[in-house]
Amino acid sequence: MERADVPGLVAVVLVTLATLAIGTWGLRFSRTTSDFFVASRSVRPALNASAIGGEYLSAASFLGIAGLLLVGGADMLWYPVGWTAGYVVLLVLVAAPLRRSGAYTLPDFAEARLGSRTARAACSLLVVGIGWLYMIPQFEGAGITLRSAIGAPEWAGSLVVAAIVLANVTSGGMRSVTFVQAFQYWLKLTALLVPAAVLVAVWWGDGRPGGPARDDGWSLPVAGDGGVGLYTTYSLIAALFLGTMGLPHVVVRFYTNPDGSAARRTTVTVLALLGLFYLWPPVYAALGRVYGDRLVAEGRSDVLVLELPRAMLDGVGGDLLTGLVTAGAFAAFLSTSSGLAIAVSGVLTQDLTSRLVSEHRGVTAFRLAAMVAVVVPVIAALLVRNVGVAQSVGLAFAVAASTFCPLLVLGIWWRRLTDVGALAGLAAGGLGAGGAAIATLAGYSPGGWAGALLTQPAAWSAPVAALVMVGVSVATADREPAHARRFLVRLHTPESLGR
Amino acid sequence: MNERVRVTGPPRHTPAGRAASRLGDVHEQTALGDVYLRSLLRAQIGLAARLLALLAVTLGVLPLAFHLAPSLADIRLLGIPLPWLLLGVLVHPFLLLLAWRYLRSAERNERVFADLVADPPDEDAT
Numbered sequence: 001m002e003r004a005d006v007p008g009l010v011a012v013v014l015v016t017l018a019t020l021a022i023g024t025w026g027l028r029f030s031r032t033t034s035d036f037f038v039a040s041r042s043v044r045p046a047l048n049a050s051a052i053g054g055e056y057l058s059a060a061s062f063l064g065i066a067g068l069l070l071v072g073g074a075d076m077l078w079y080p081v082g083w084t085a086g087y088v089v090l091l092v093l094v095a096a097p098l099r100r101s102g103a104y105t106l107p108d109f110a111e112a113r114l115g116s117r118t119a120r121a122a123c124s125l126l127v128v129g130i131g132w133l134y135m136i137p138q139f140e141g142a143g144i145t146l147r148s149a150i151g152a153p154e155w156a157g158s159l160v161v162a163a164i165v166l167a168n169v170t171s172g173g174m175r176s177v178t179f180v181q182a183f184q185y186w187l188k189l190t191a192l193l194v195p196a197a198v199l200v201a202v203w204w205g206d207g208r209p210g211g212p213a214r215d216d217g218w219s220l221p222v223a224g225d226g227g228v229g230l231y232t233t234y235s236l237i238a239a240l241f242l243g244t245m246g247l248p249h250v251v252v253r254f255y256t257n258p259d260g261s262a263a264r265r266t267t268v269t270v271l272a273l274l275g276l277f278y279l280w281p282p283v284y285a286a287l288g289r290v291y292g293d294r295l296v297a298e299g300r301s302d303v304l305v306l307e308l309p310r311a312m313l314d315g316v317g318g319d320l321l322t323g324l325v326t327a328g329a330f331a332a333f334l335s336t337s338s339g340l341a342i343a344v345s346g347v348l349t350q351d352l353t354s355r356l357v358s359e360h361r362g363v364t365a366f367r368l369a370a371m372v373a374v375v376v377p378v379i380a381a382l383l384v385r386n387v388g389v390a391q392s393v394g395l396a397f398a399v400a401a402s403t404f405c406p407l408l409v410l411g412i413w414w415r416r417l418t419d420v421g422a423l424a425g426l427a428a429g430g431l432g433a434g435g436a437a438i439a440t441l442a443g444y445s446p447g448g449w450a451g452a453l454l455t456q457p458a459a460w461s462a463p464v465a466a467l468v469m470v471g472v473s474v475a476t477a478d479r480e481p482a483h484a485r486r487f488l489v490r491l492h493t494p495e496s497l498g499r
Numbered sequence: 500m501n502e503r504v505r506v507t508g509p510p511r512h513t514p515a516g517r518a519a520s521r522l523g524d525v526h527e528q529t530a531l532g533d534v535y536l537r538s539l540l541r542a543q544i545g546l547a548a549r550l551l552a553l554l555a556v557t558l559g560v561l562p563l564a565f566h567l568a569p570s571l572a573d574i575r576l577l578g579i580p581l582p583w584l585l586l587g588v589l590v591h592p593f594l595l596l597l598a599w600r601y602l603r604s605a606e607r608n609e610r611v612f613a614d615l616v617a618d619p620p621d622e623d624a625t
Contacts, residue, residue: 074572077586081558086552088594092547092601219572219580222562233562241554264605268598275591282587413544485536492539494609497616 007323008149015187015330018163022180023168045262049269050254051178054185054331055339056083057277058134058271059141062188062332065278067301069285070292075233079394080278082240084271090245091267096260097412097491098251105346106251106404111134113411115481116419122426125247126403128398129430131344132377133190133246133437135337137392139233142333148303149326154307155382161333161380167312168334169341169374170367177338178256184335191328192280195309195321199287202312209290218289223397228452231459236394239458243397249339252346259495284308305329337374344373384441391455395437402429402461405467412491414470415484429465433457483496539612546604552599558590 057487061083068076103109106127111120139158146157167179203209223229244250257263288295288304291311295301306329308320348369408414410417410425436457445451473480481487511542565582574581579588 074580074582074586075562077582078562081586081590084591085554085558085594088598088601089551091598092605097606217569217572218578219582220565221567221572221582221586222566228564230562237559237562261606264602267593268602271591271595271598275595278591279588282583286583371587413540488540492536492543494613497613 007319008146008326011323011327012146012149012160012330015327015334016160018183018187019164019180019331019334022183023171023177024490025179026208032047034100044102045257045269047182048253048256048262048266049187049273050182052250052266053273053277053389054181054269054335055187055249055253056274056336057185057188057332057404058393058489059138059145059329059332060229060337061277061281062192062329063141063145063302063305065281066284066288067304068283068383070288070304071296071301074221075223075229077221077282078233078236079240080281082237083244084274084278085241086244087267087271087274089241090250091264091271093420094245094408094412095254095263095267098408099254099257099263100260100491100493101487102490103446104252105343105350106246106248107351109411110407110422113481113484114417114419114422115483116423119419119422121351122423123404123407124347126399126426126430127347128373129434130246130400130403130486131340131373132380133250133396134249134393135344135374135377136381136384136479138333138337138340139378142330143381144302145306145326145329146207146332148306149322149329158378161330161337163482164334165338165341166370166374168338169345169370177342181335181339184275187331188328188335189273189277191324192277192305195325196280196283198317198321199236199308199312200283203287203290225435228449231449232456234453235452235456235459238462239394239398239401239456242399242458242462243399243403245408246400247396248343248347249336250386252343253339261494263383279322281305281482287312323397341373342371344370348372350355386494392441394456395433395440398456398458398461399430399437401458402433402465406466410466410469410473412488414473416473416477416480417469418473418476418479419481420476420479421469421471424472425469426466428468429461432461432464436461454499519612535612539608540617542608542611543605546601546608550601553597556592561585 061080065076065080068079068200098109101112104113107120107123110123111117139161140154142161143154143157146152146160147154168177223232227273254263254266256265284305288301288308292301292308293303294311295304296308300307305325306322309325311319312318313321345366346369349366352369352372371373406425408431411422436454440455442456445455561582572580572582576584
């Protein structure tokens with residue numbers, strides 16, 4: 001171990017200890033199965049919003065964005081904008097009704113709305129698929145970060161993060177994770193904001209140097225290549241704006257609100273917290289433009305946030321800031337993969353392990369499910385190399401936008417949605433976007449239009465899924481659930497009126 | 500003065516029970532209930548549609564605008580290129596404001612519905 005590795009190591013150890021300590025403290029409040037799944041639906045908007053922010057700001061936000069902005073320029077700003085605006089779409093279309101549906105998970109919602117076990121099974125499959133697609137890059141990112149910070153082999157980072165997540169989730173469930181996630185939002189914000197402020201001051205002291213003048217369209221917020229570039233940008237916007245509402249770890253948080261009105265307030269607070277966070281990655285990118293040429297040349301822009309402090313500052317100052325950003329990055333992997341592990345375990349418990357364990361052992365079944373939920377993506381992350389953090393996360397959004405988005409929007413606002421219609425739409429969107437995702441991950445990348453349609457499928461797969469859902473529902477109108485009307489009444493009427 | 504009152508049990512009409520009965524018309528598919536529910540749904544979906552449309556004509560047109568007129572990206576305000584100022588800074592307070600306005604309007608729609616269900620206007624009650 002060299003001296004340069006010390007700050008990173010200290011940071012990782014401190015974050016781990018804080019996470020485990022807060023998780024253990026949260027245990028005191030976590031006694032029932034309902035605590036495990038939805039924190040007994042009693043989390044206040046301010047705490048819940050911090051928890052959503054903590055859970056949502058993943059490796060892709062903390063590390064990925066700054067690197068993408070540095071290399072790709074302003075068209076990459078659509079990532080943070082889309083990740084924030086997705087909550088506006090979620091707020092106006094699903095937040096309060098989703099909470100009022102009274103279901104624990106997305107499959108619960110589908111079963112309650114459509115009265116179909118098959119629709120439930122399809123949704124469970126999708127939750128697990130999207131959750132794992134999102135977890136693999138988190139574990140991979142953890143490996144890359146630990147290698148950059150302390151020179152550990154890549155598999156070590158993945159295993160460490162997985163072990164901590166498992167310990168936290170199995171010991172306290174949703175209630176204790178809520179406290180951990182809320183803490184990690186504020187840690188991540190501090191870890192990004194403080195170094196940014198110091199580094200801007202250093203840049204000011206250096207006489208405010210500008211980057212080398214380049215005419216490469218760095219400030220153009222739309223991808224190049226004419227029509228293909230325009231399509232790529234709009235398709236990315238569609239995936240991020242519509243996909244947020246379909247992410248299992250986001251949705252599960254809405255069930256922890258006390259009521260529909262609190263769900264709305266939570267969402268608005270989340271928007272404020274995300275905006276506050278996303279102000280800072282562009283600052284790193286702009287400074288990287290001046291000081292980070294070496295990282296771009298070496299193709300290591302992903303570690304811009306981690307290495308910029310040392311590139312700009314020598315001695316103790318650089319060490320301290322490096323420790324801080326490493327702590328933030330490590331918190332990002334922990335919180336996002338914990339949230340996903342909770343969401344995937346919740347679904348696995350209800351549809352798989354509770355059938356293996358006797359009825360009264362709900363918590364045991366949950367712990368068993370958590371093992372499966374974490375171990376499978378870790379193994380996948382160790383076997384599959386270099387999927388690419390932002391790309392894999394972007395594909396998870398595209399699949400969510402093409403499956404759960406139309407299901408939720410039509411299920412909440414359109415009485416005539418039928419089980420057959422929903423299944424047909426889920427199949428169309430899931431096979432379309434999921435197929436494109438698998439082809440992309442497998443390395444199949446034709447150029448031009450075909451390549452754009454495969455790497456950014458949302459702009460065609462989401463409308464196709466919605467049209468199929470509507471068309472097949474109209475064709476099978478006699479299967480409209482008898483309780484659909486009563487269910488819609490419940491989704492849209494305030495709790496104060498009773499049910 | 501000290502008249503005896505026989506206590507027969509807890510009041511039947513708890514607040515929750517009374518509240519539940521308020522939704523009677525809506526649940527029981529009466530014509531009146533249908534009108535109430537449809538008016539709430541229409542108000543809420545209209546509000547959502549207006550907000551999404553606003554999002555589309557503000558943020559949504561930016562890629563097209565910069566695609567058609569790339570020179571817009573050279574404009575600098577306060578030393579920051581326009582796209583970075585719009586999408587890196589100003590977009591966040593804008594989205595927050597949009598969400599806050601929505602919150603107020605959605606809750607107002609629900610209050611109107613609640614008042615309507617609680618005290619139906621006489622001419623509709625027939």
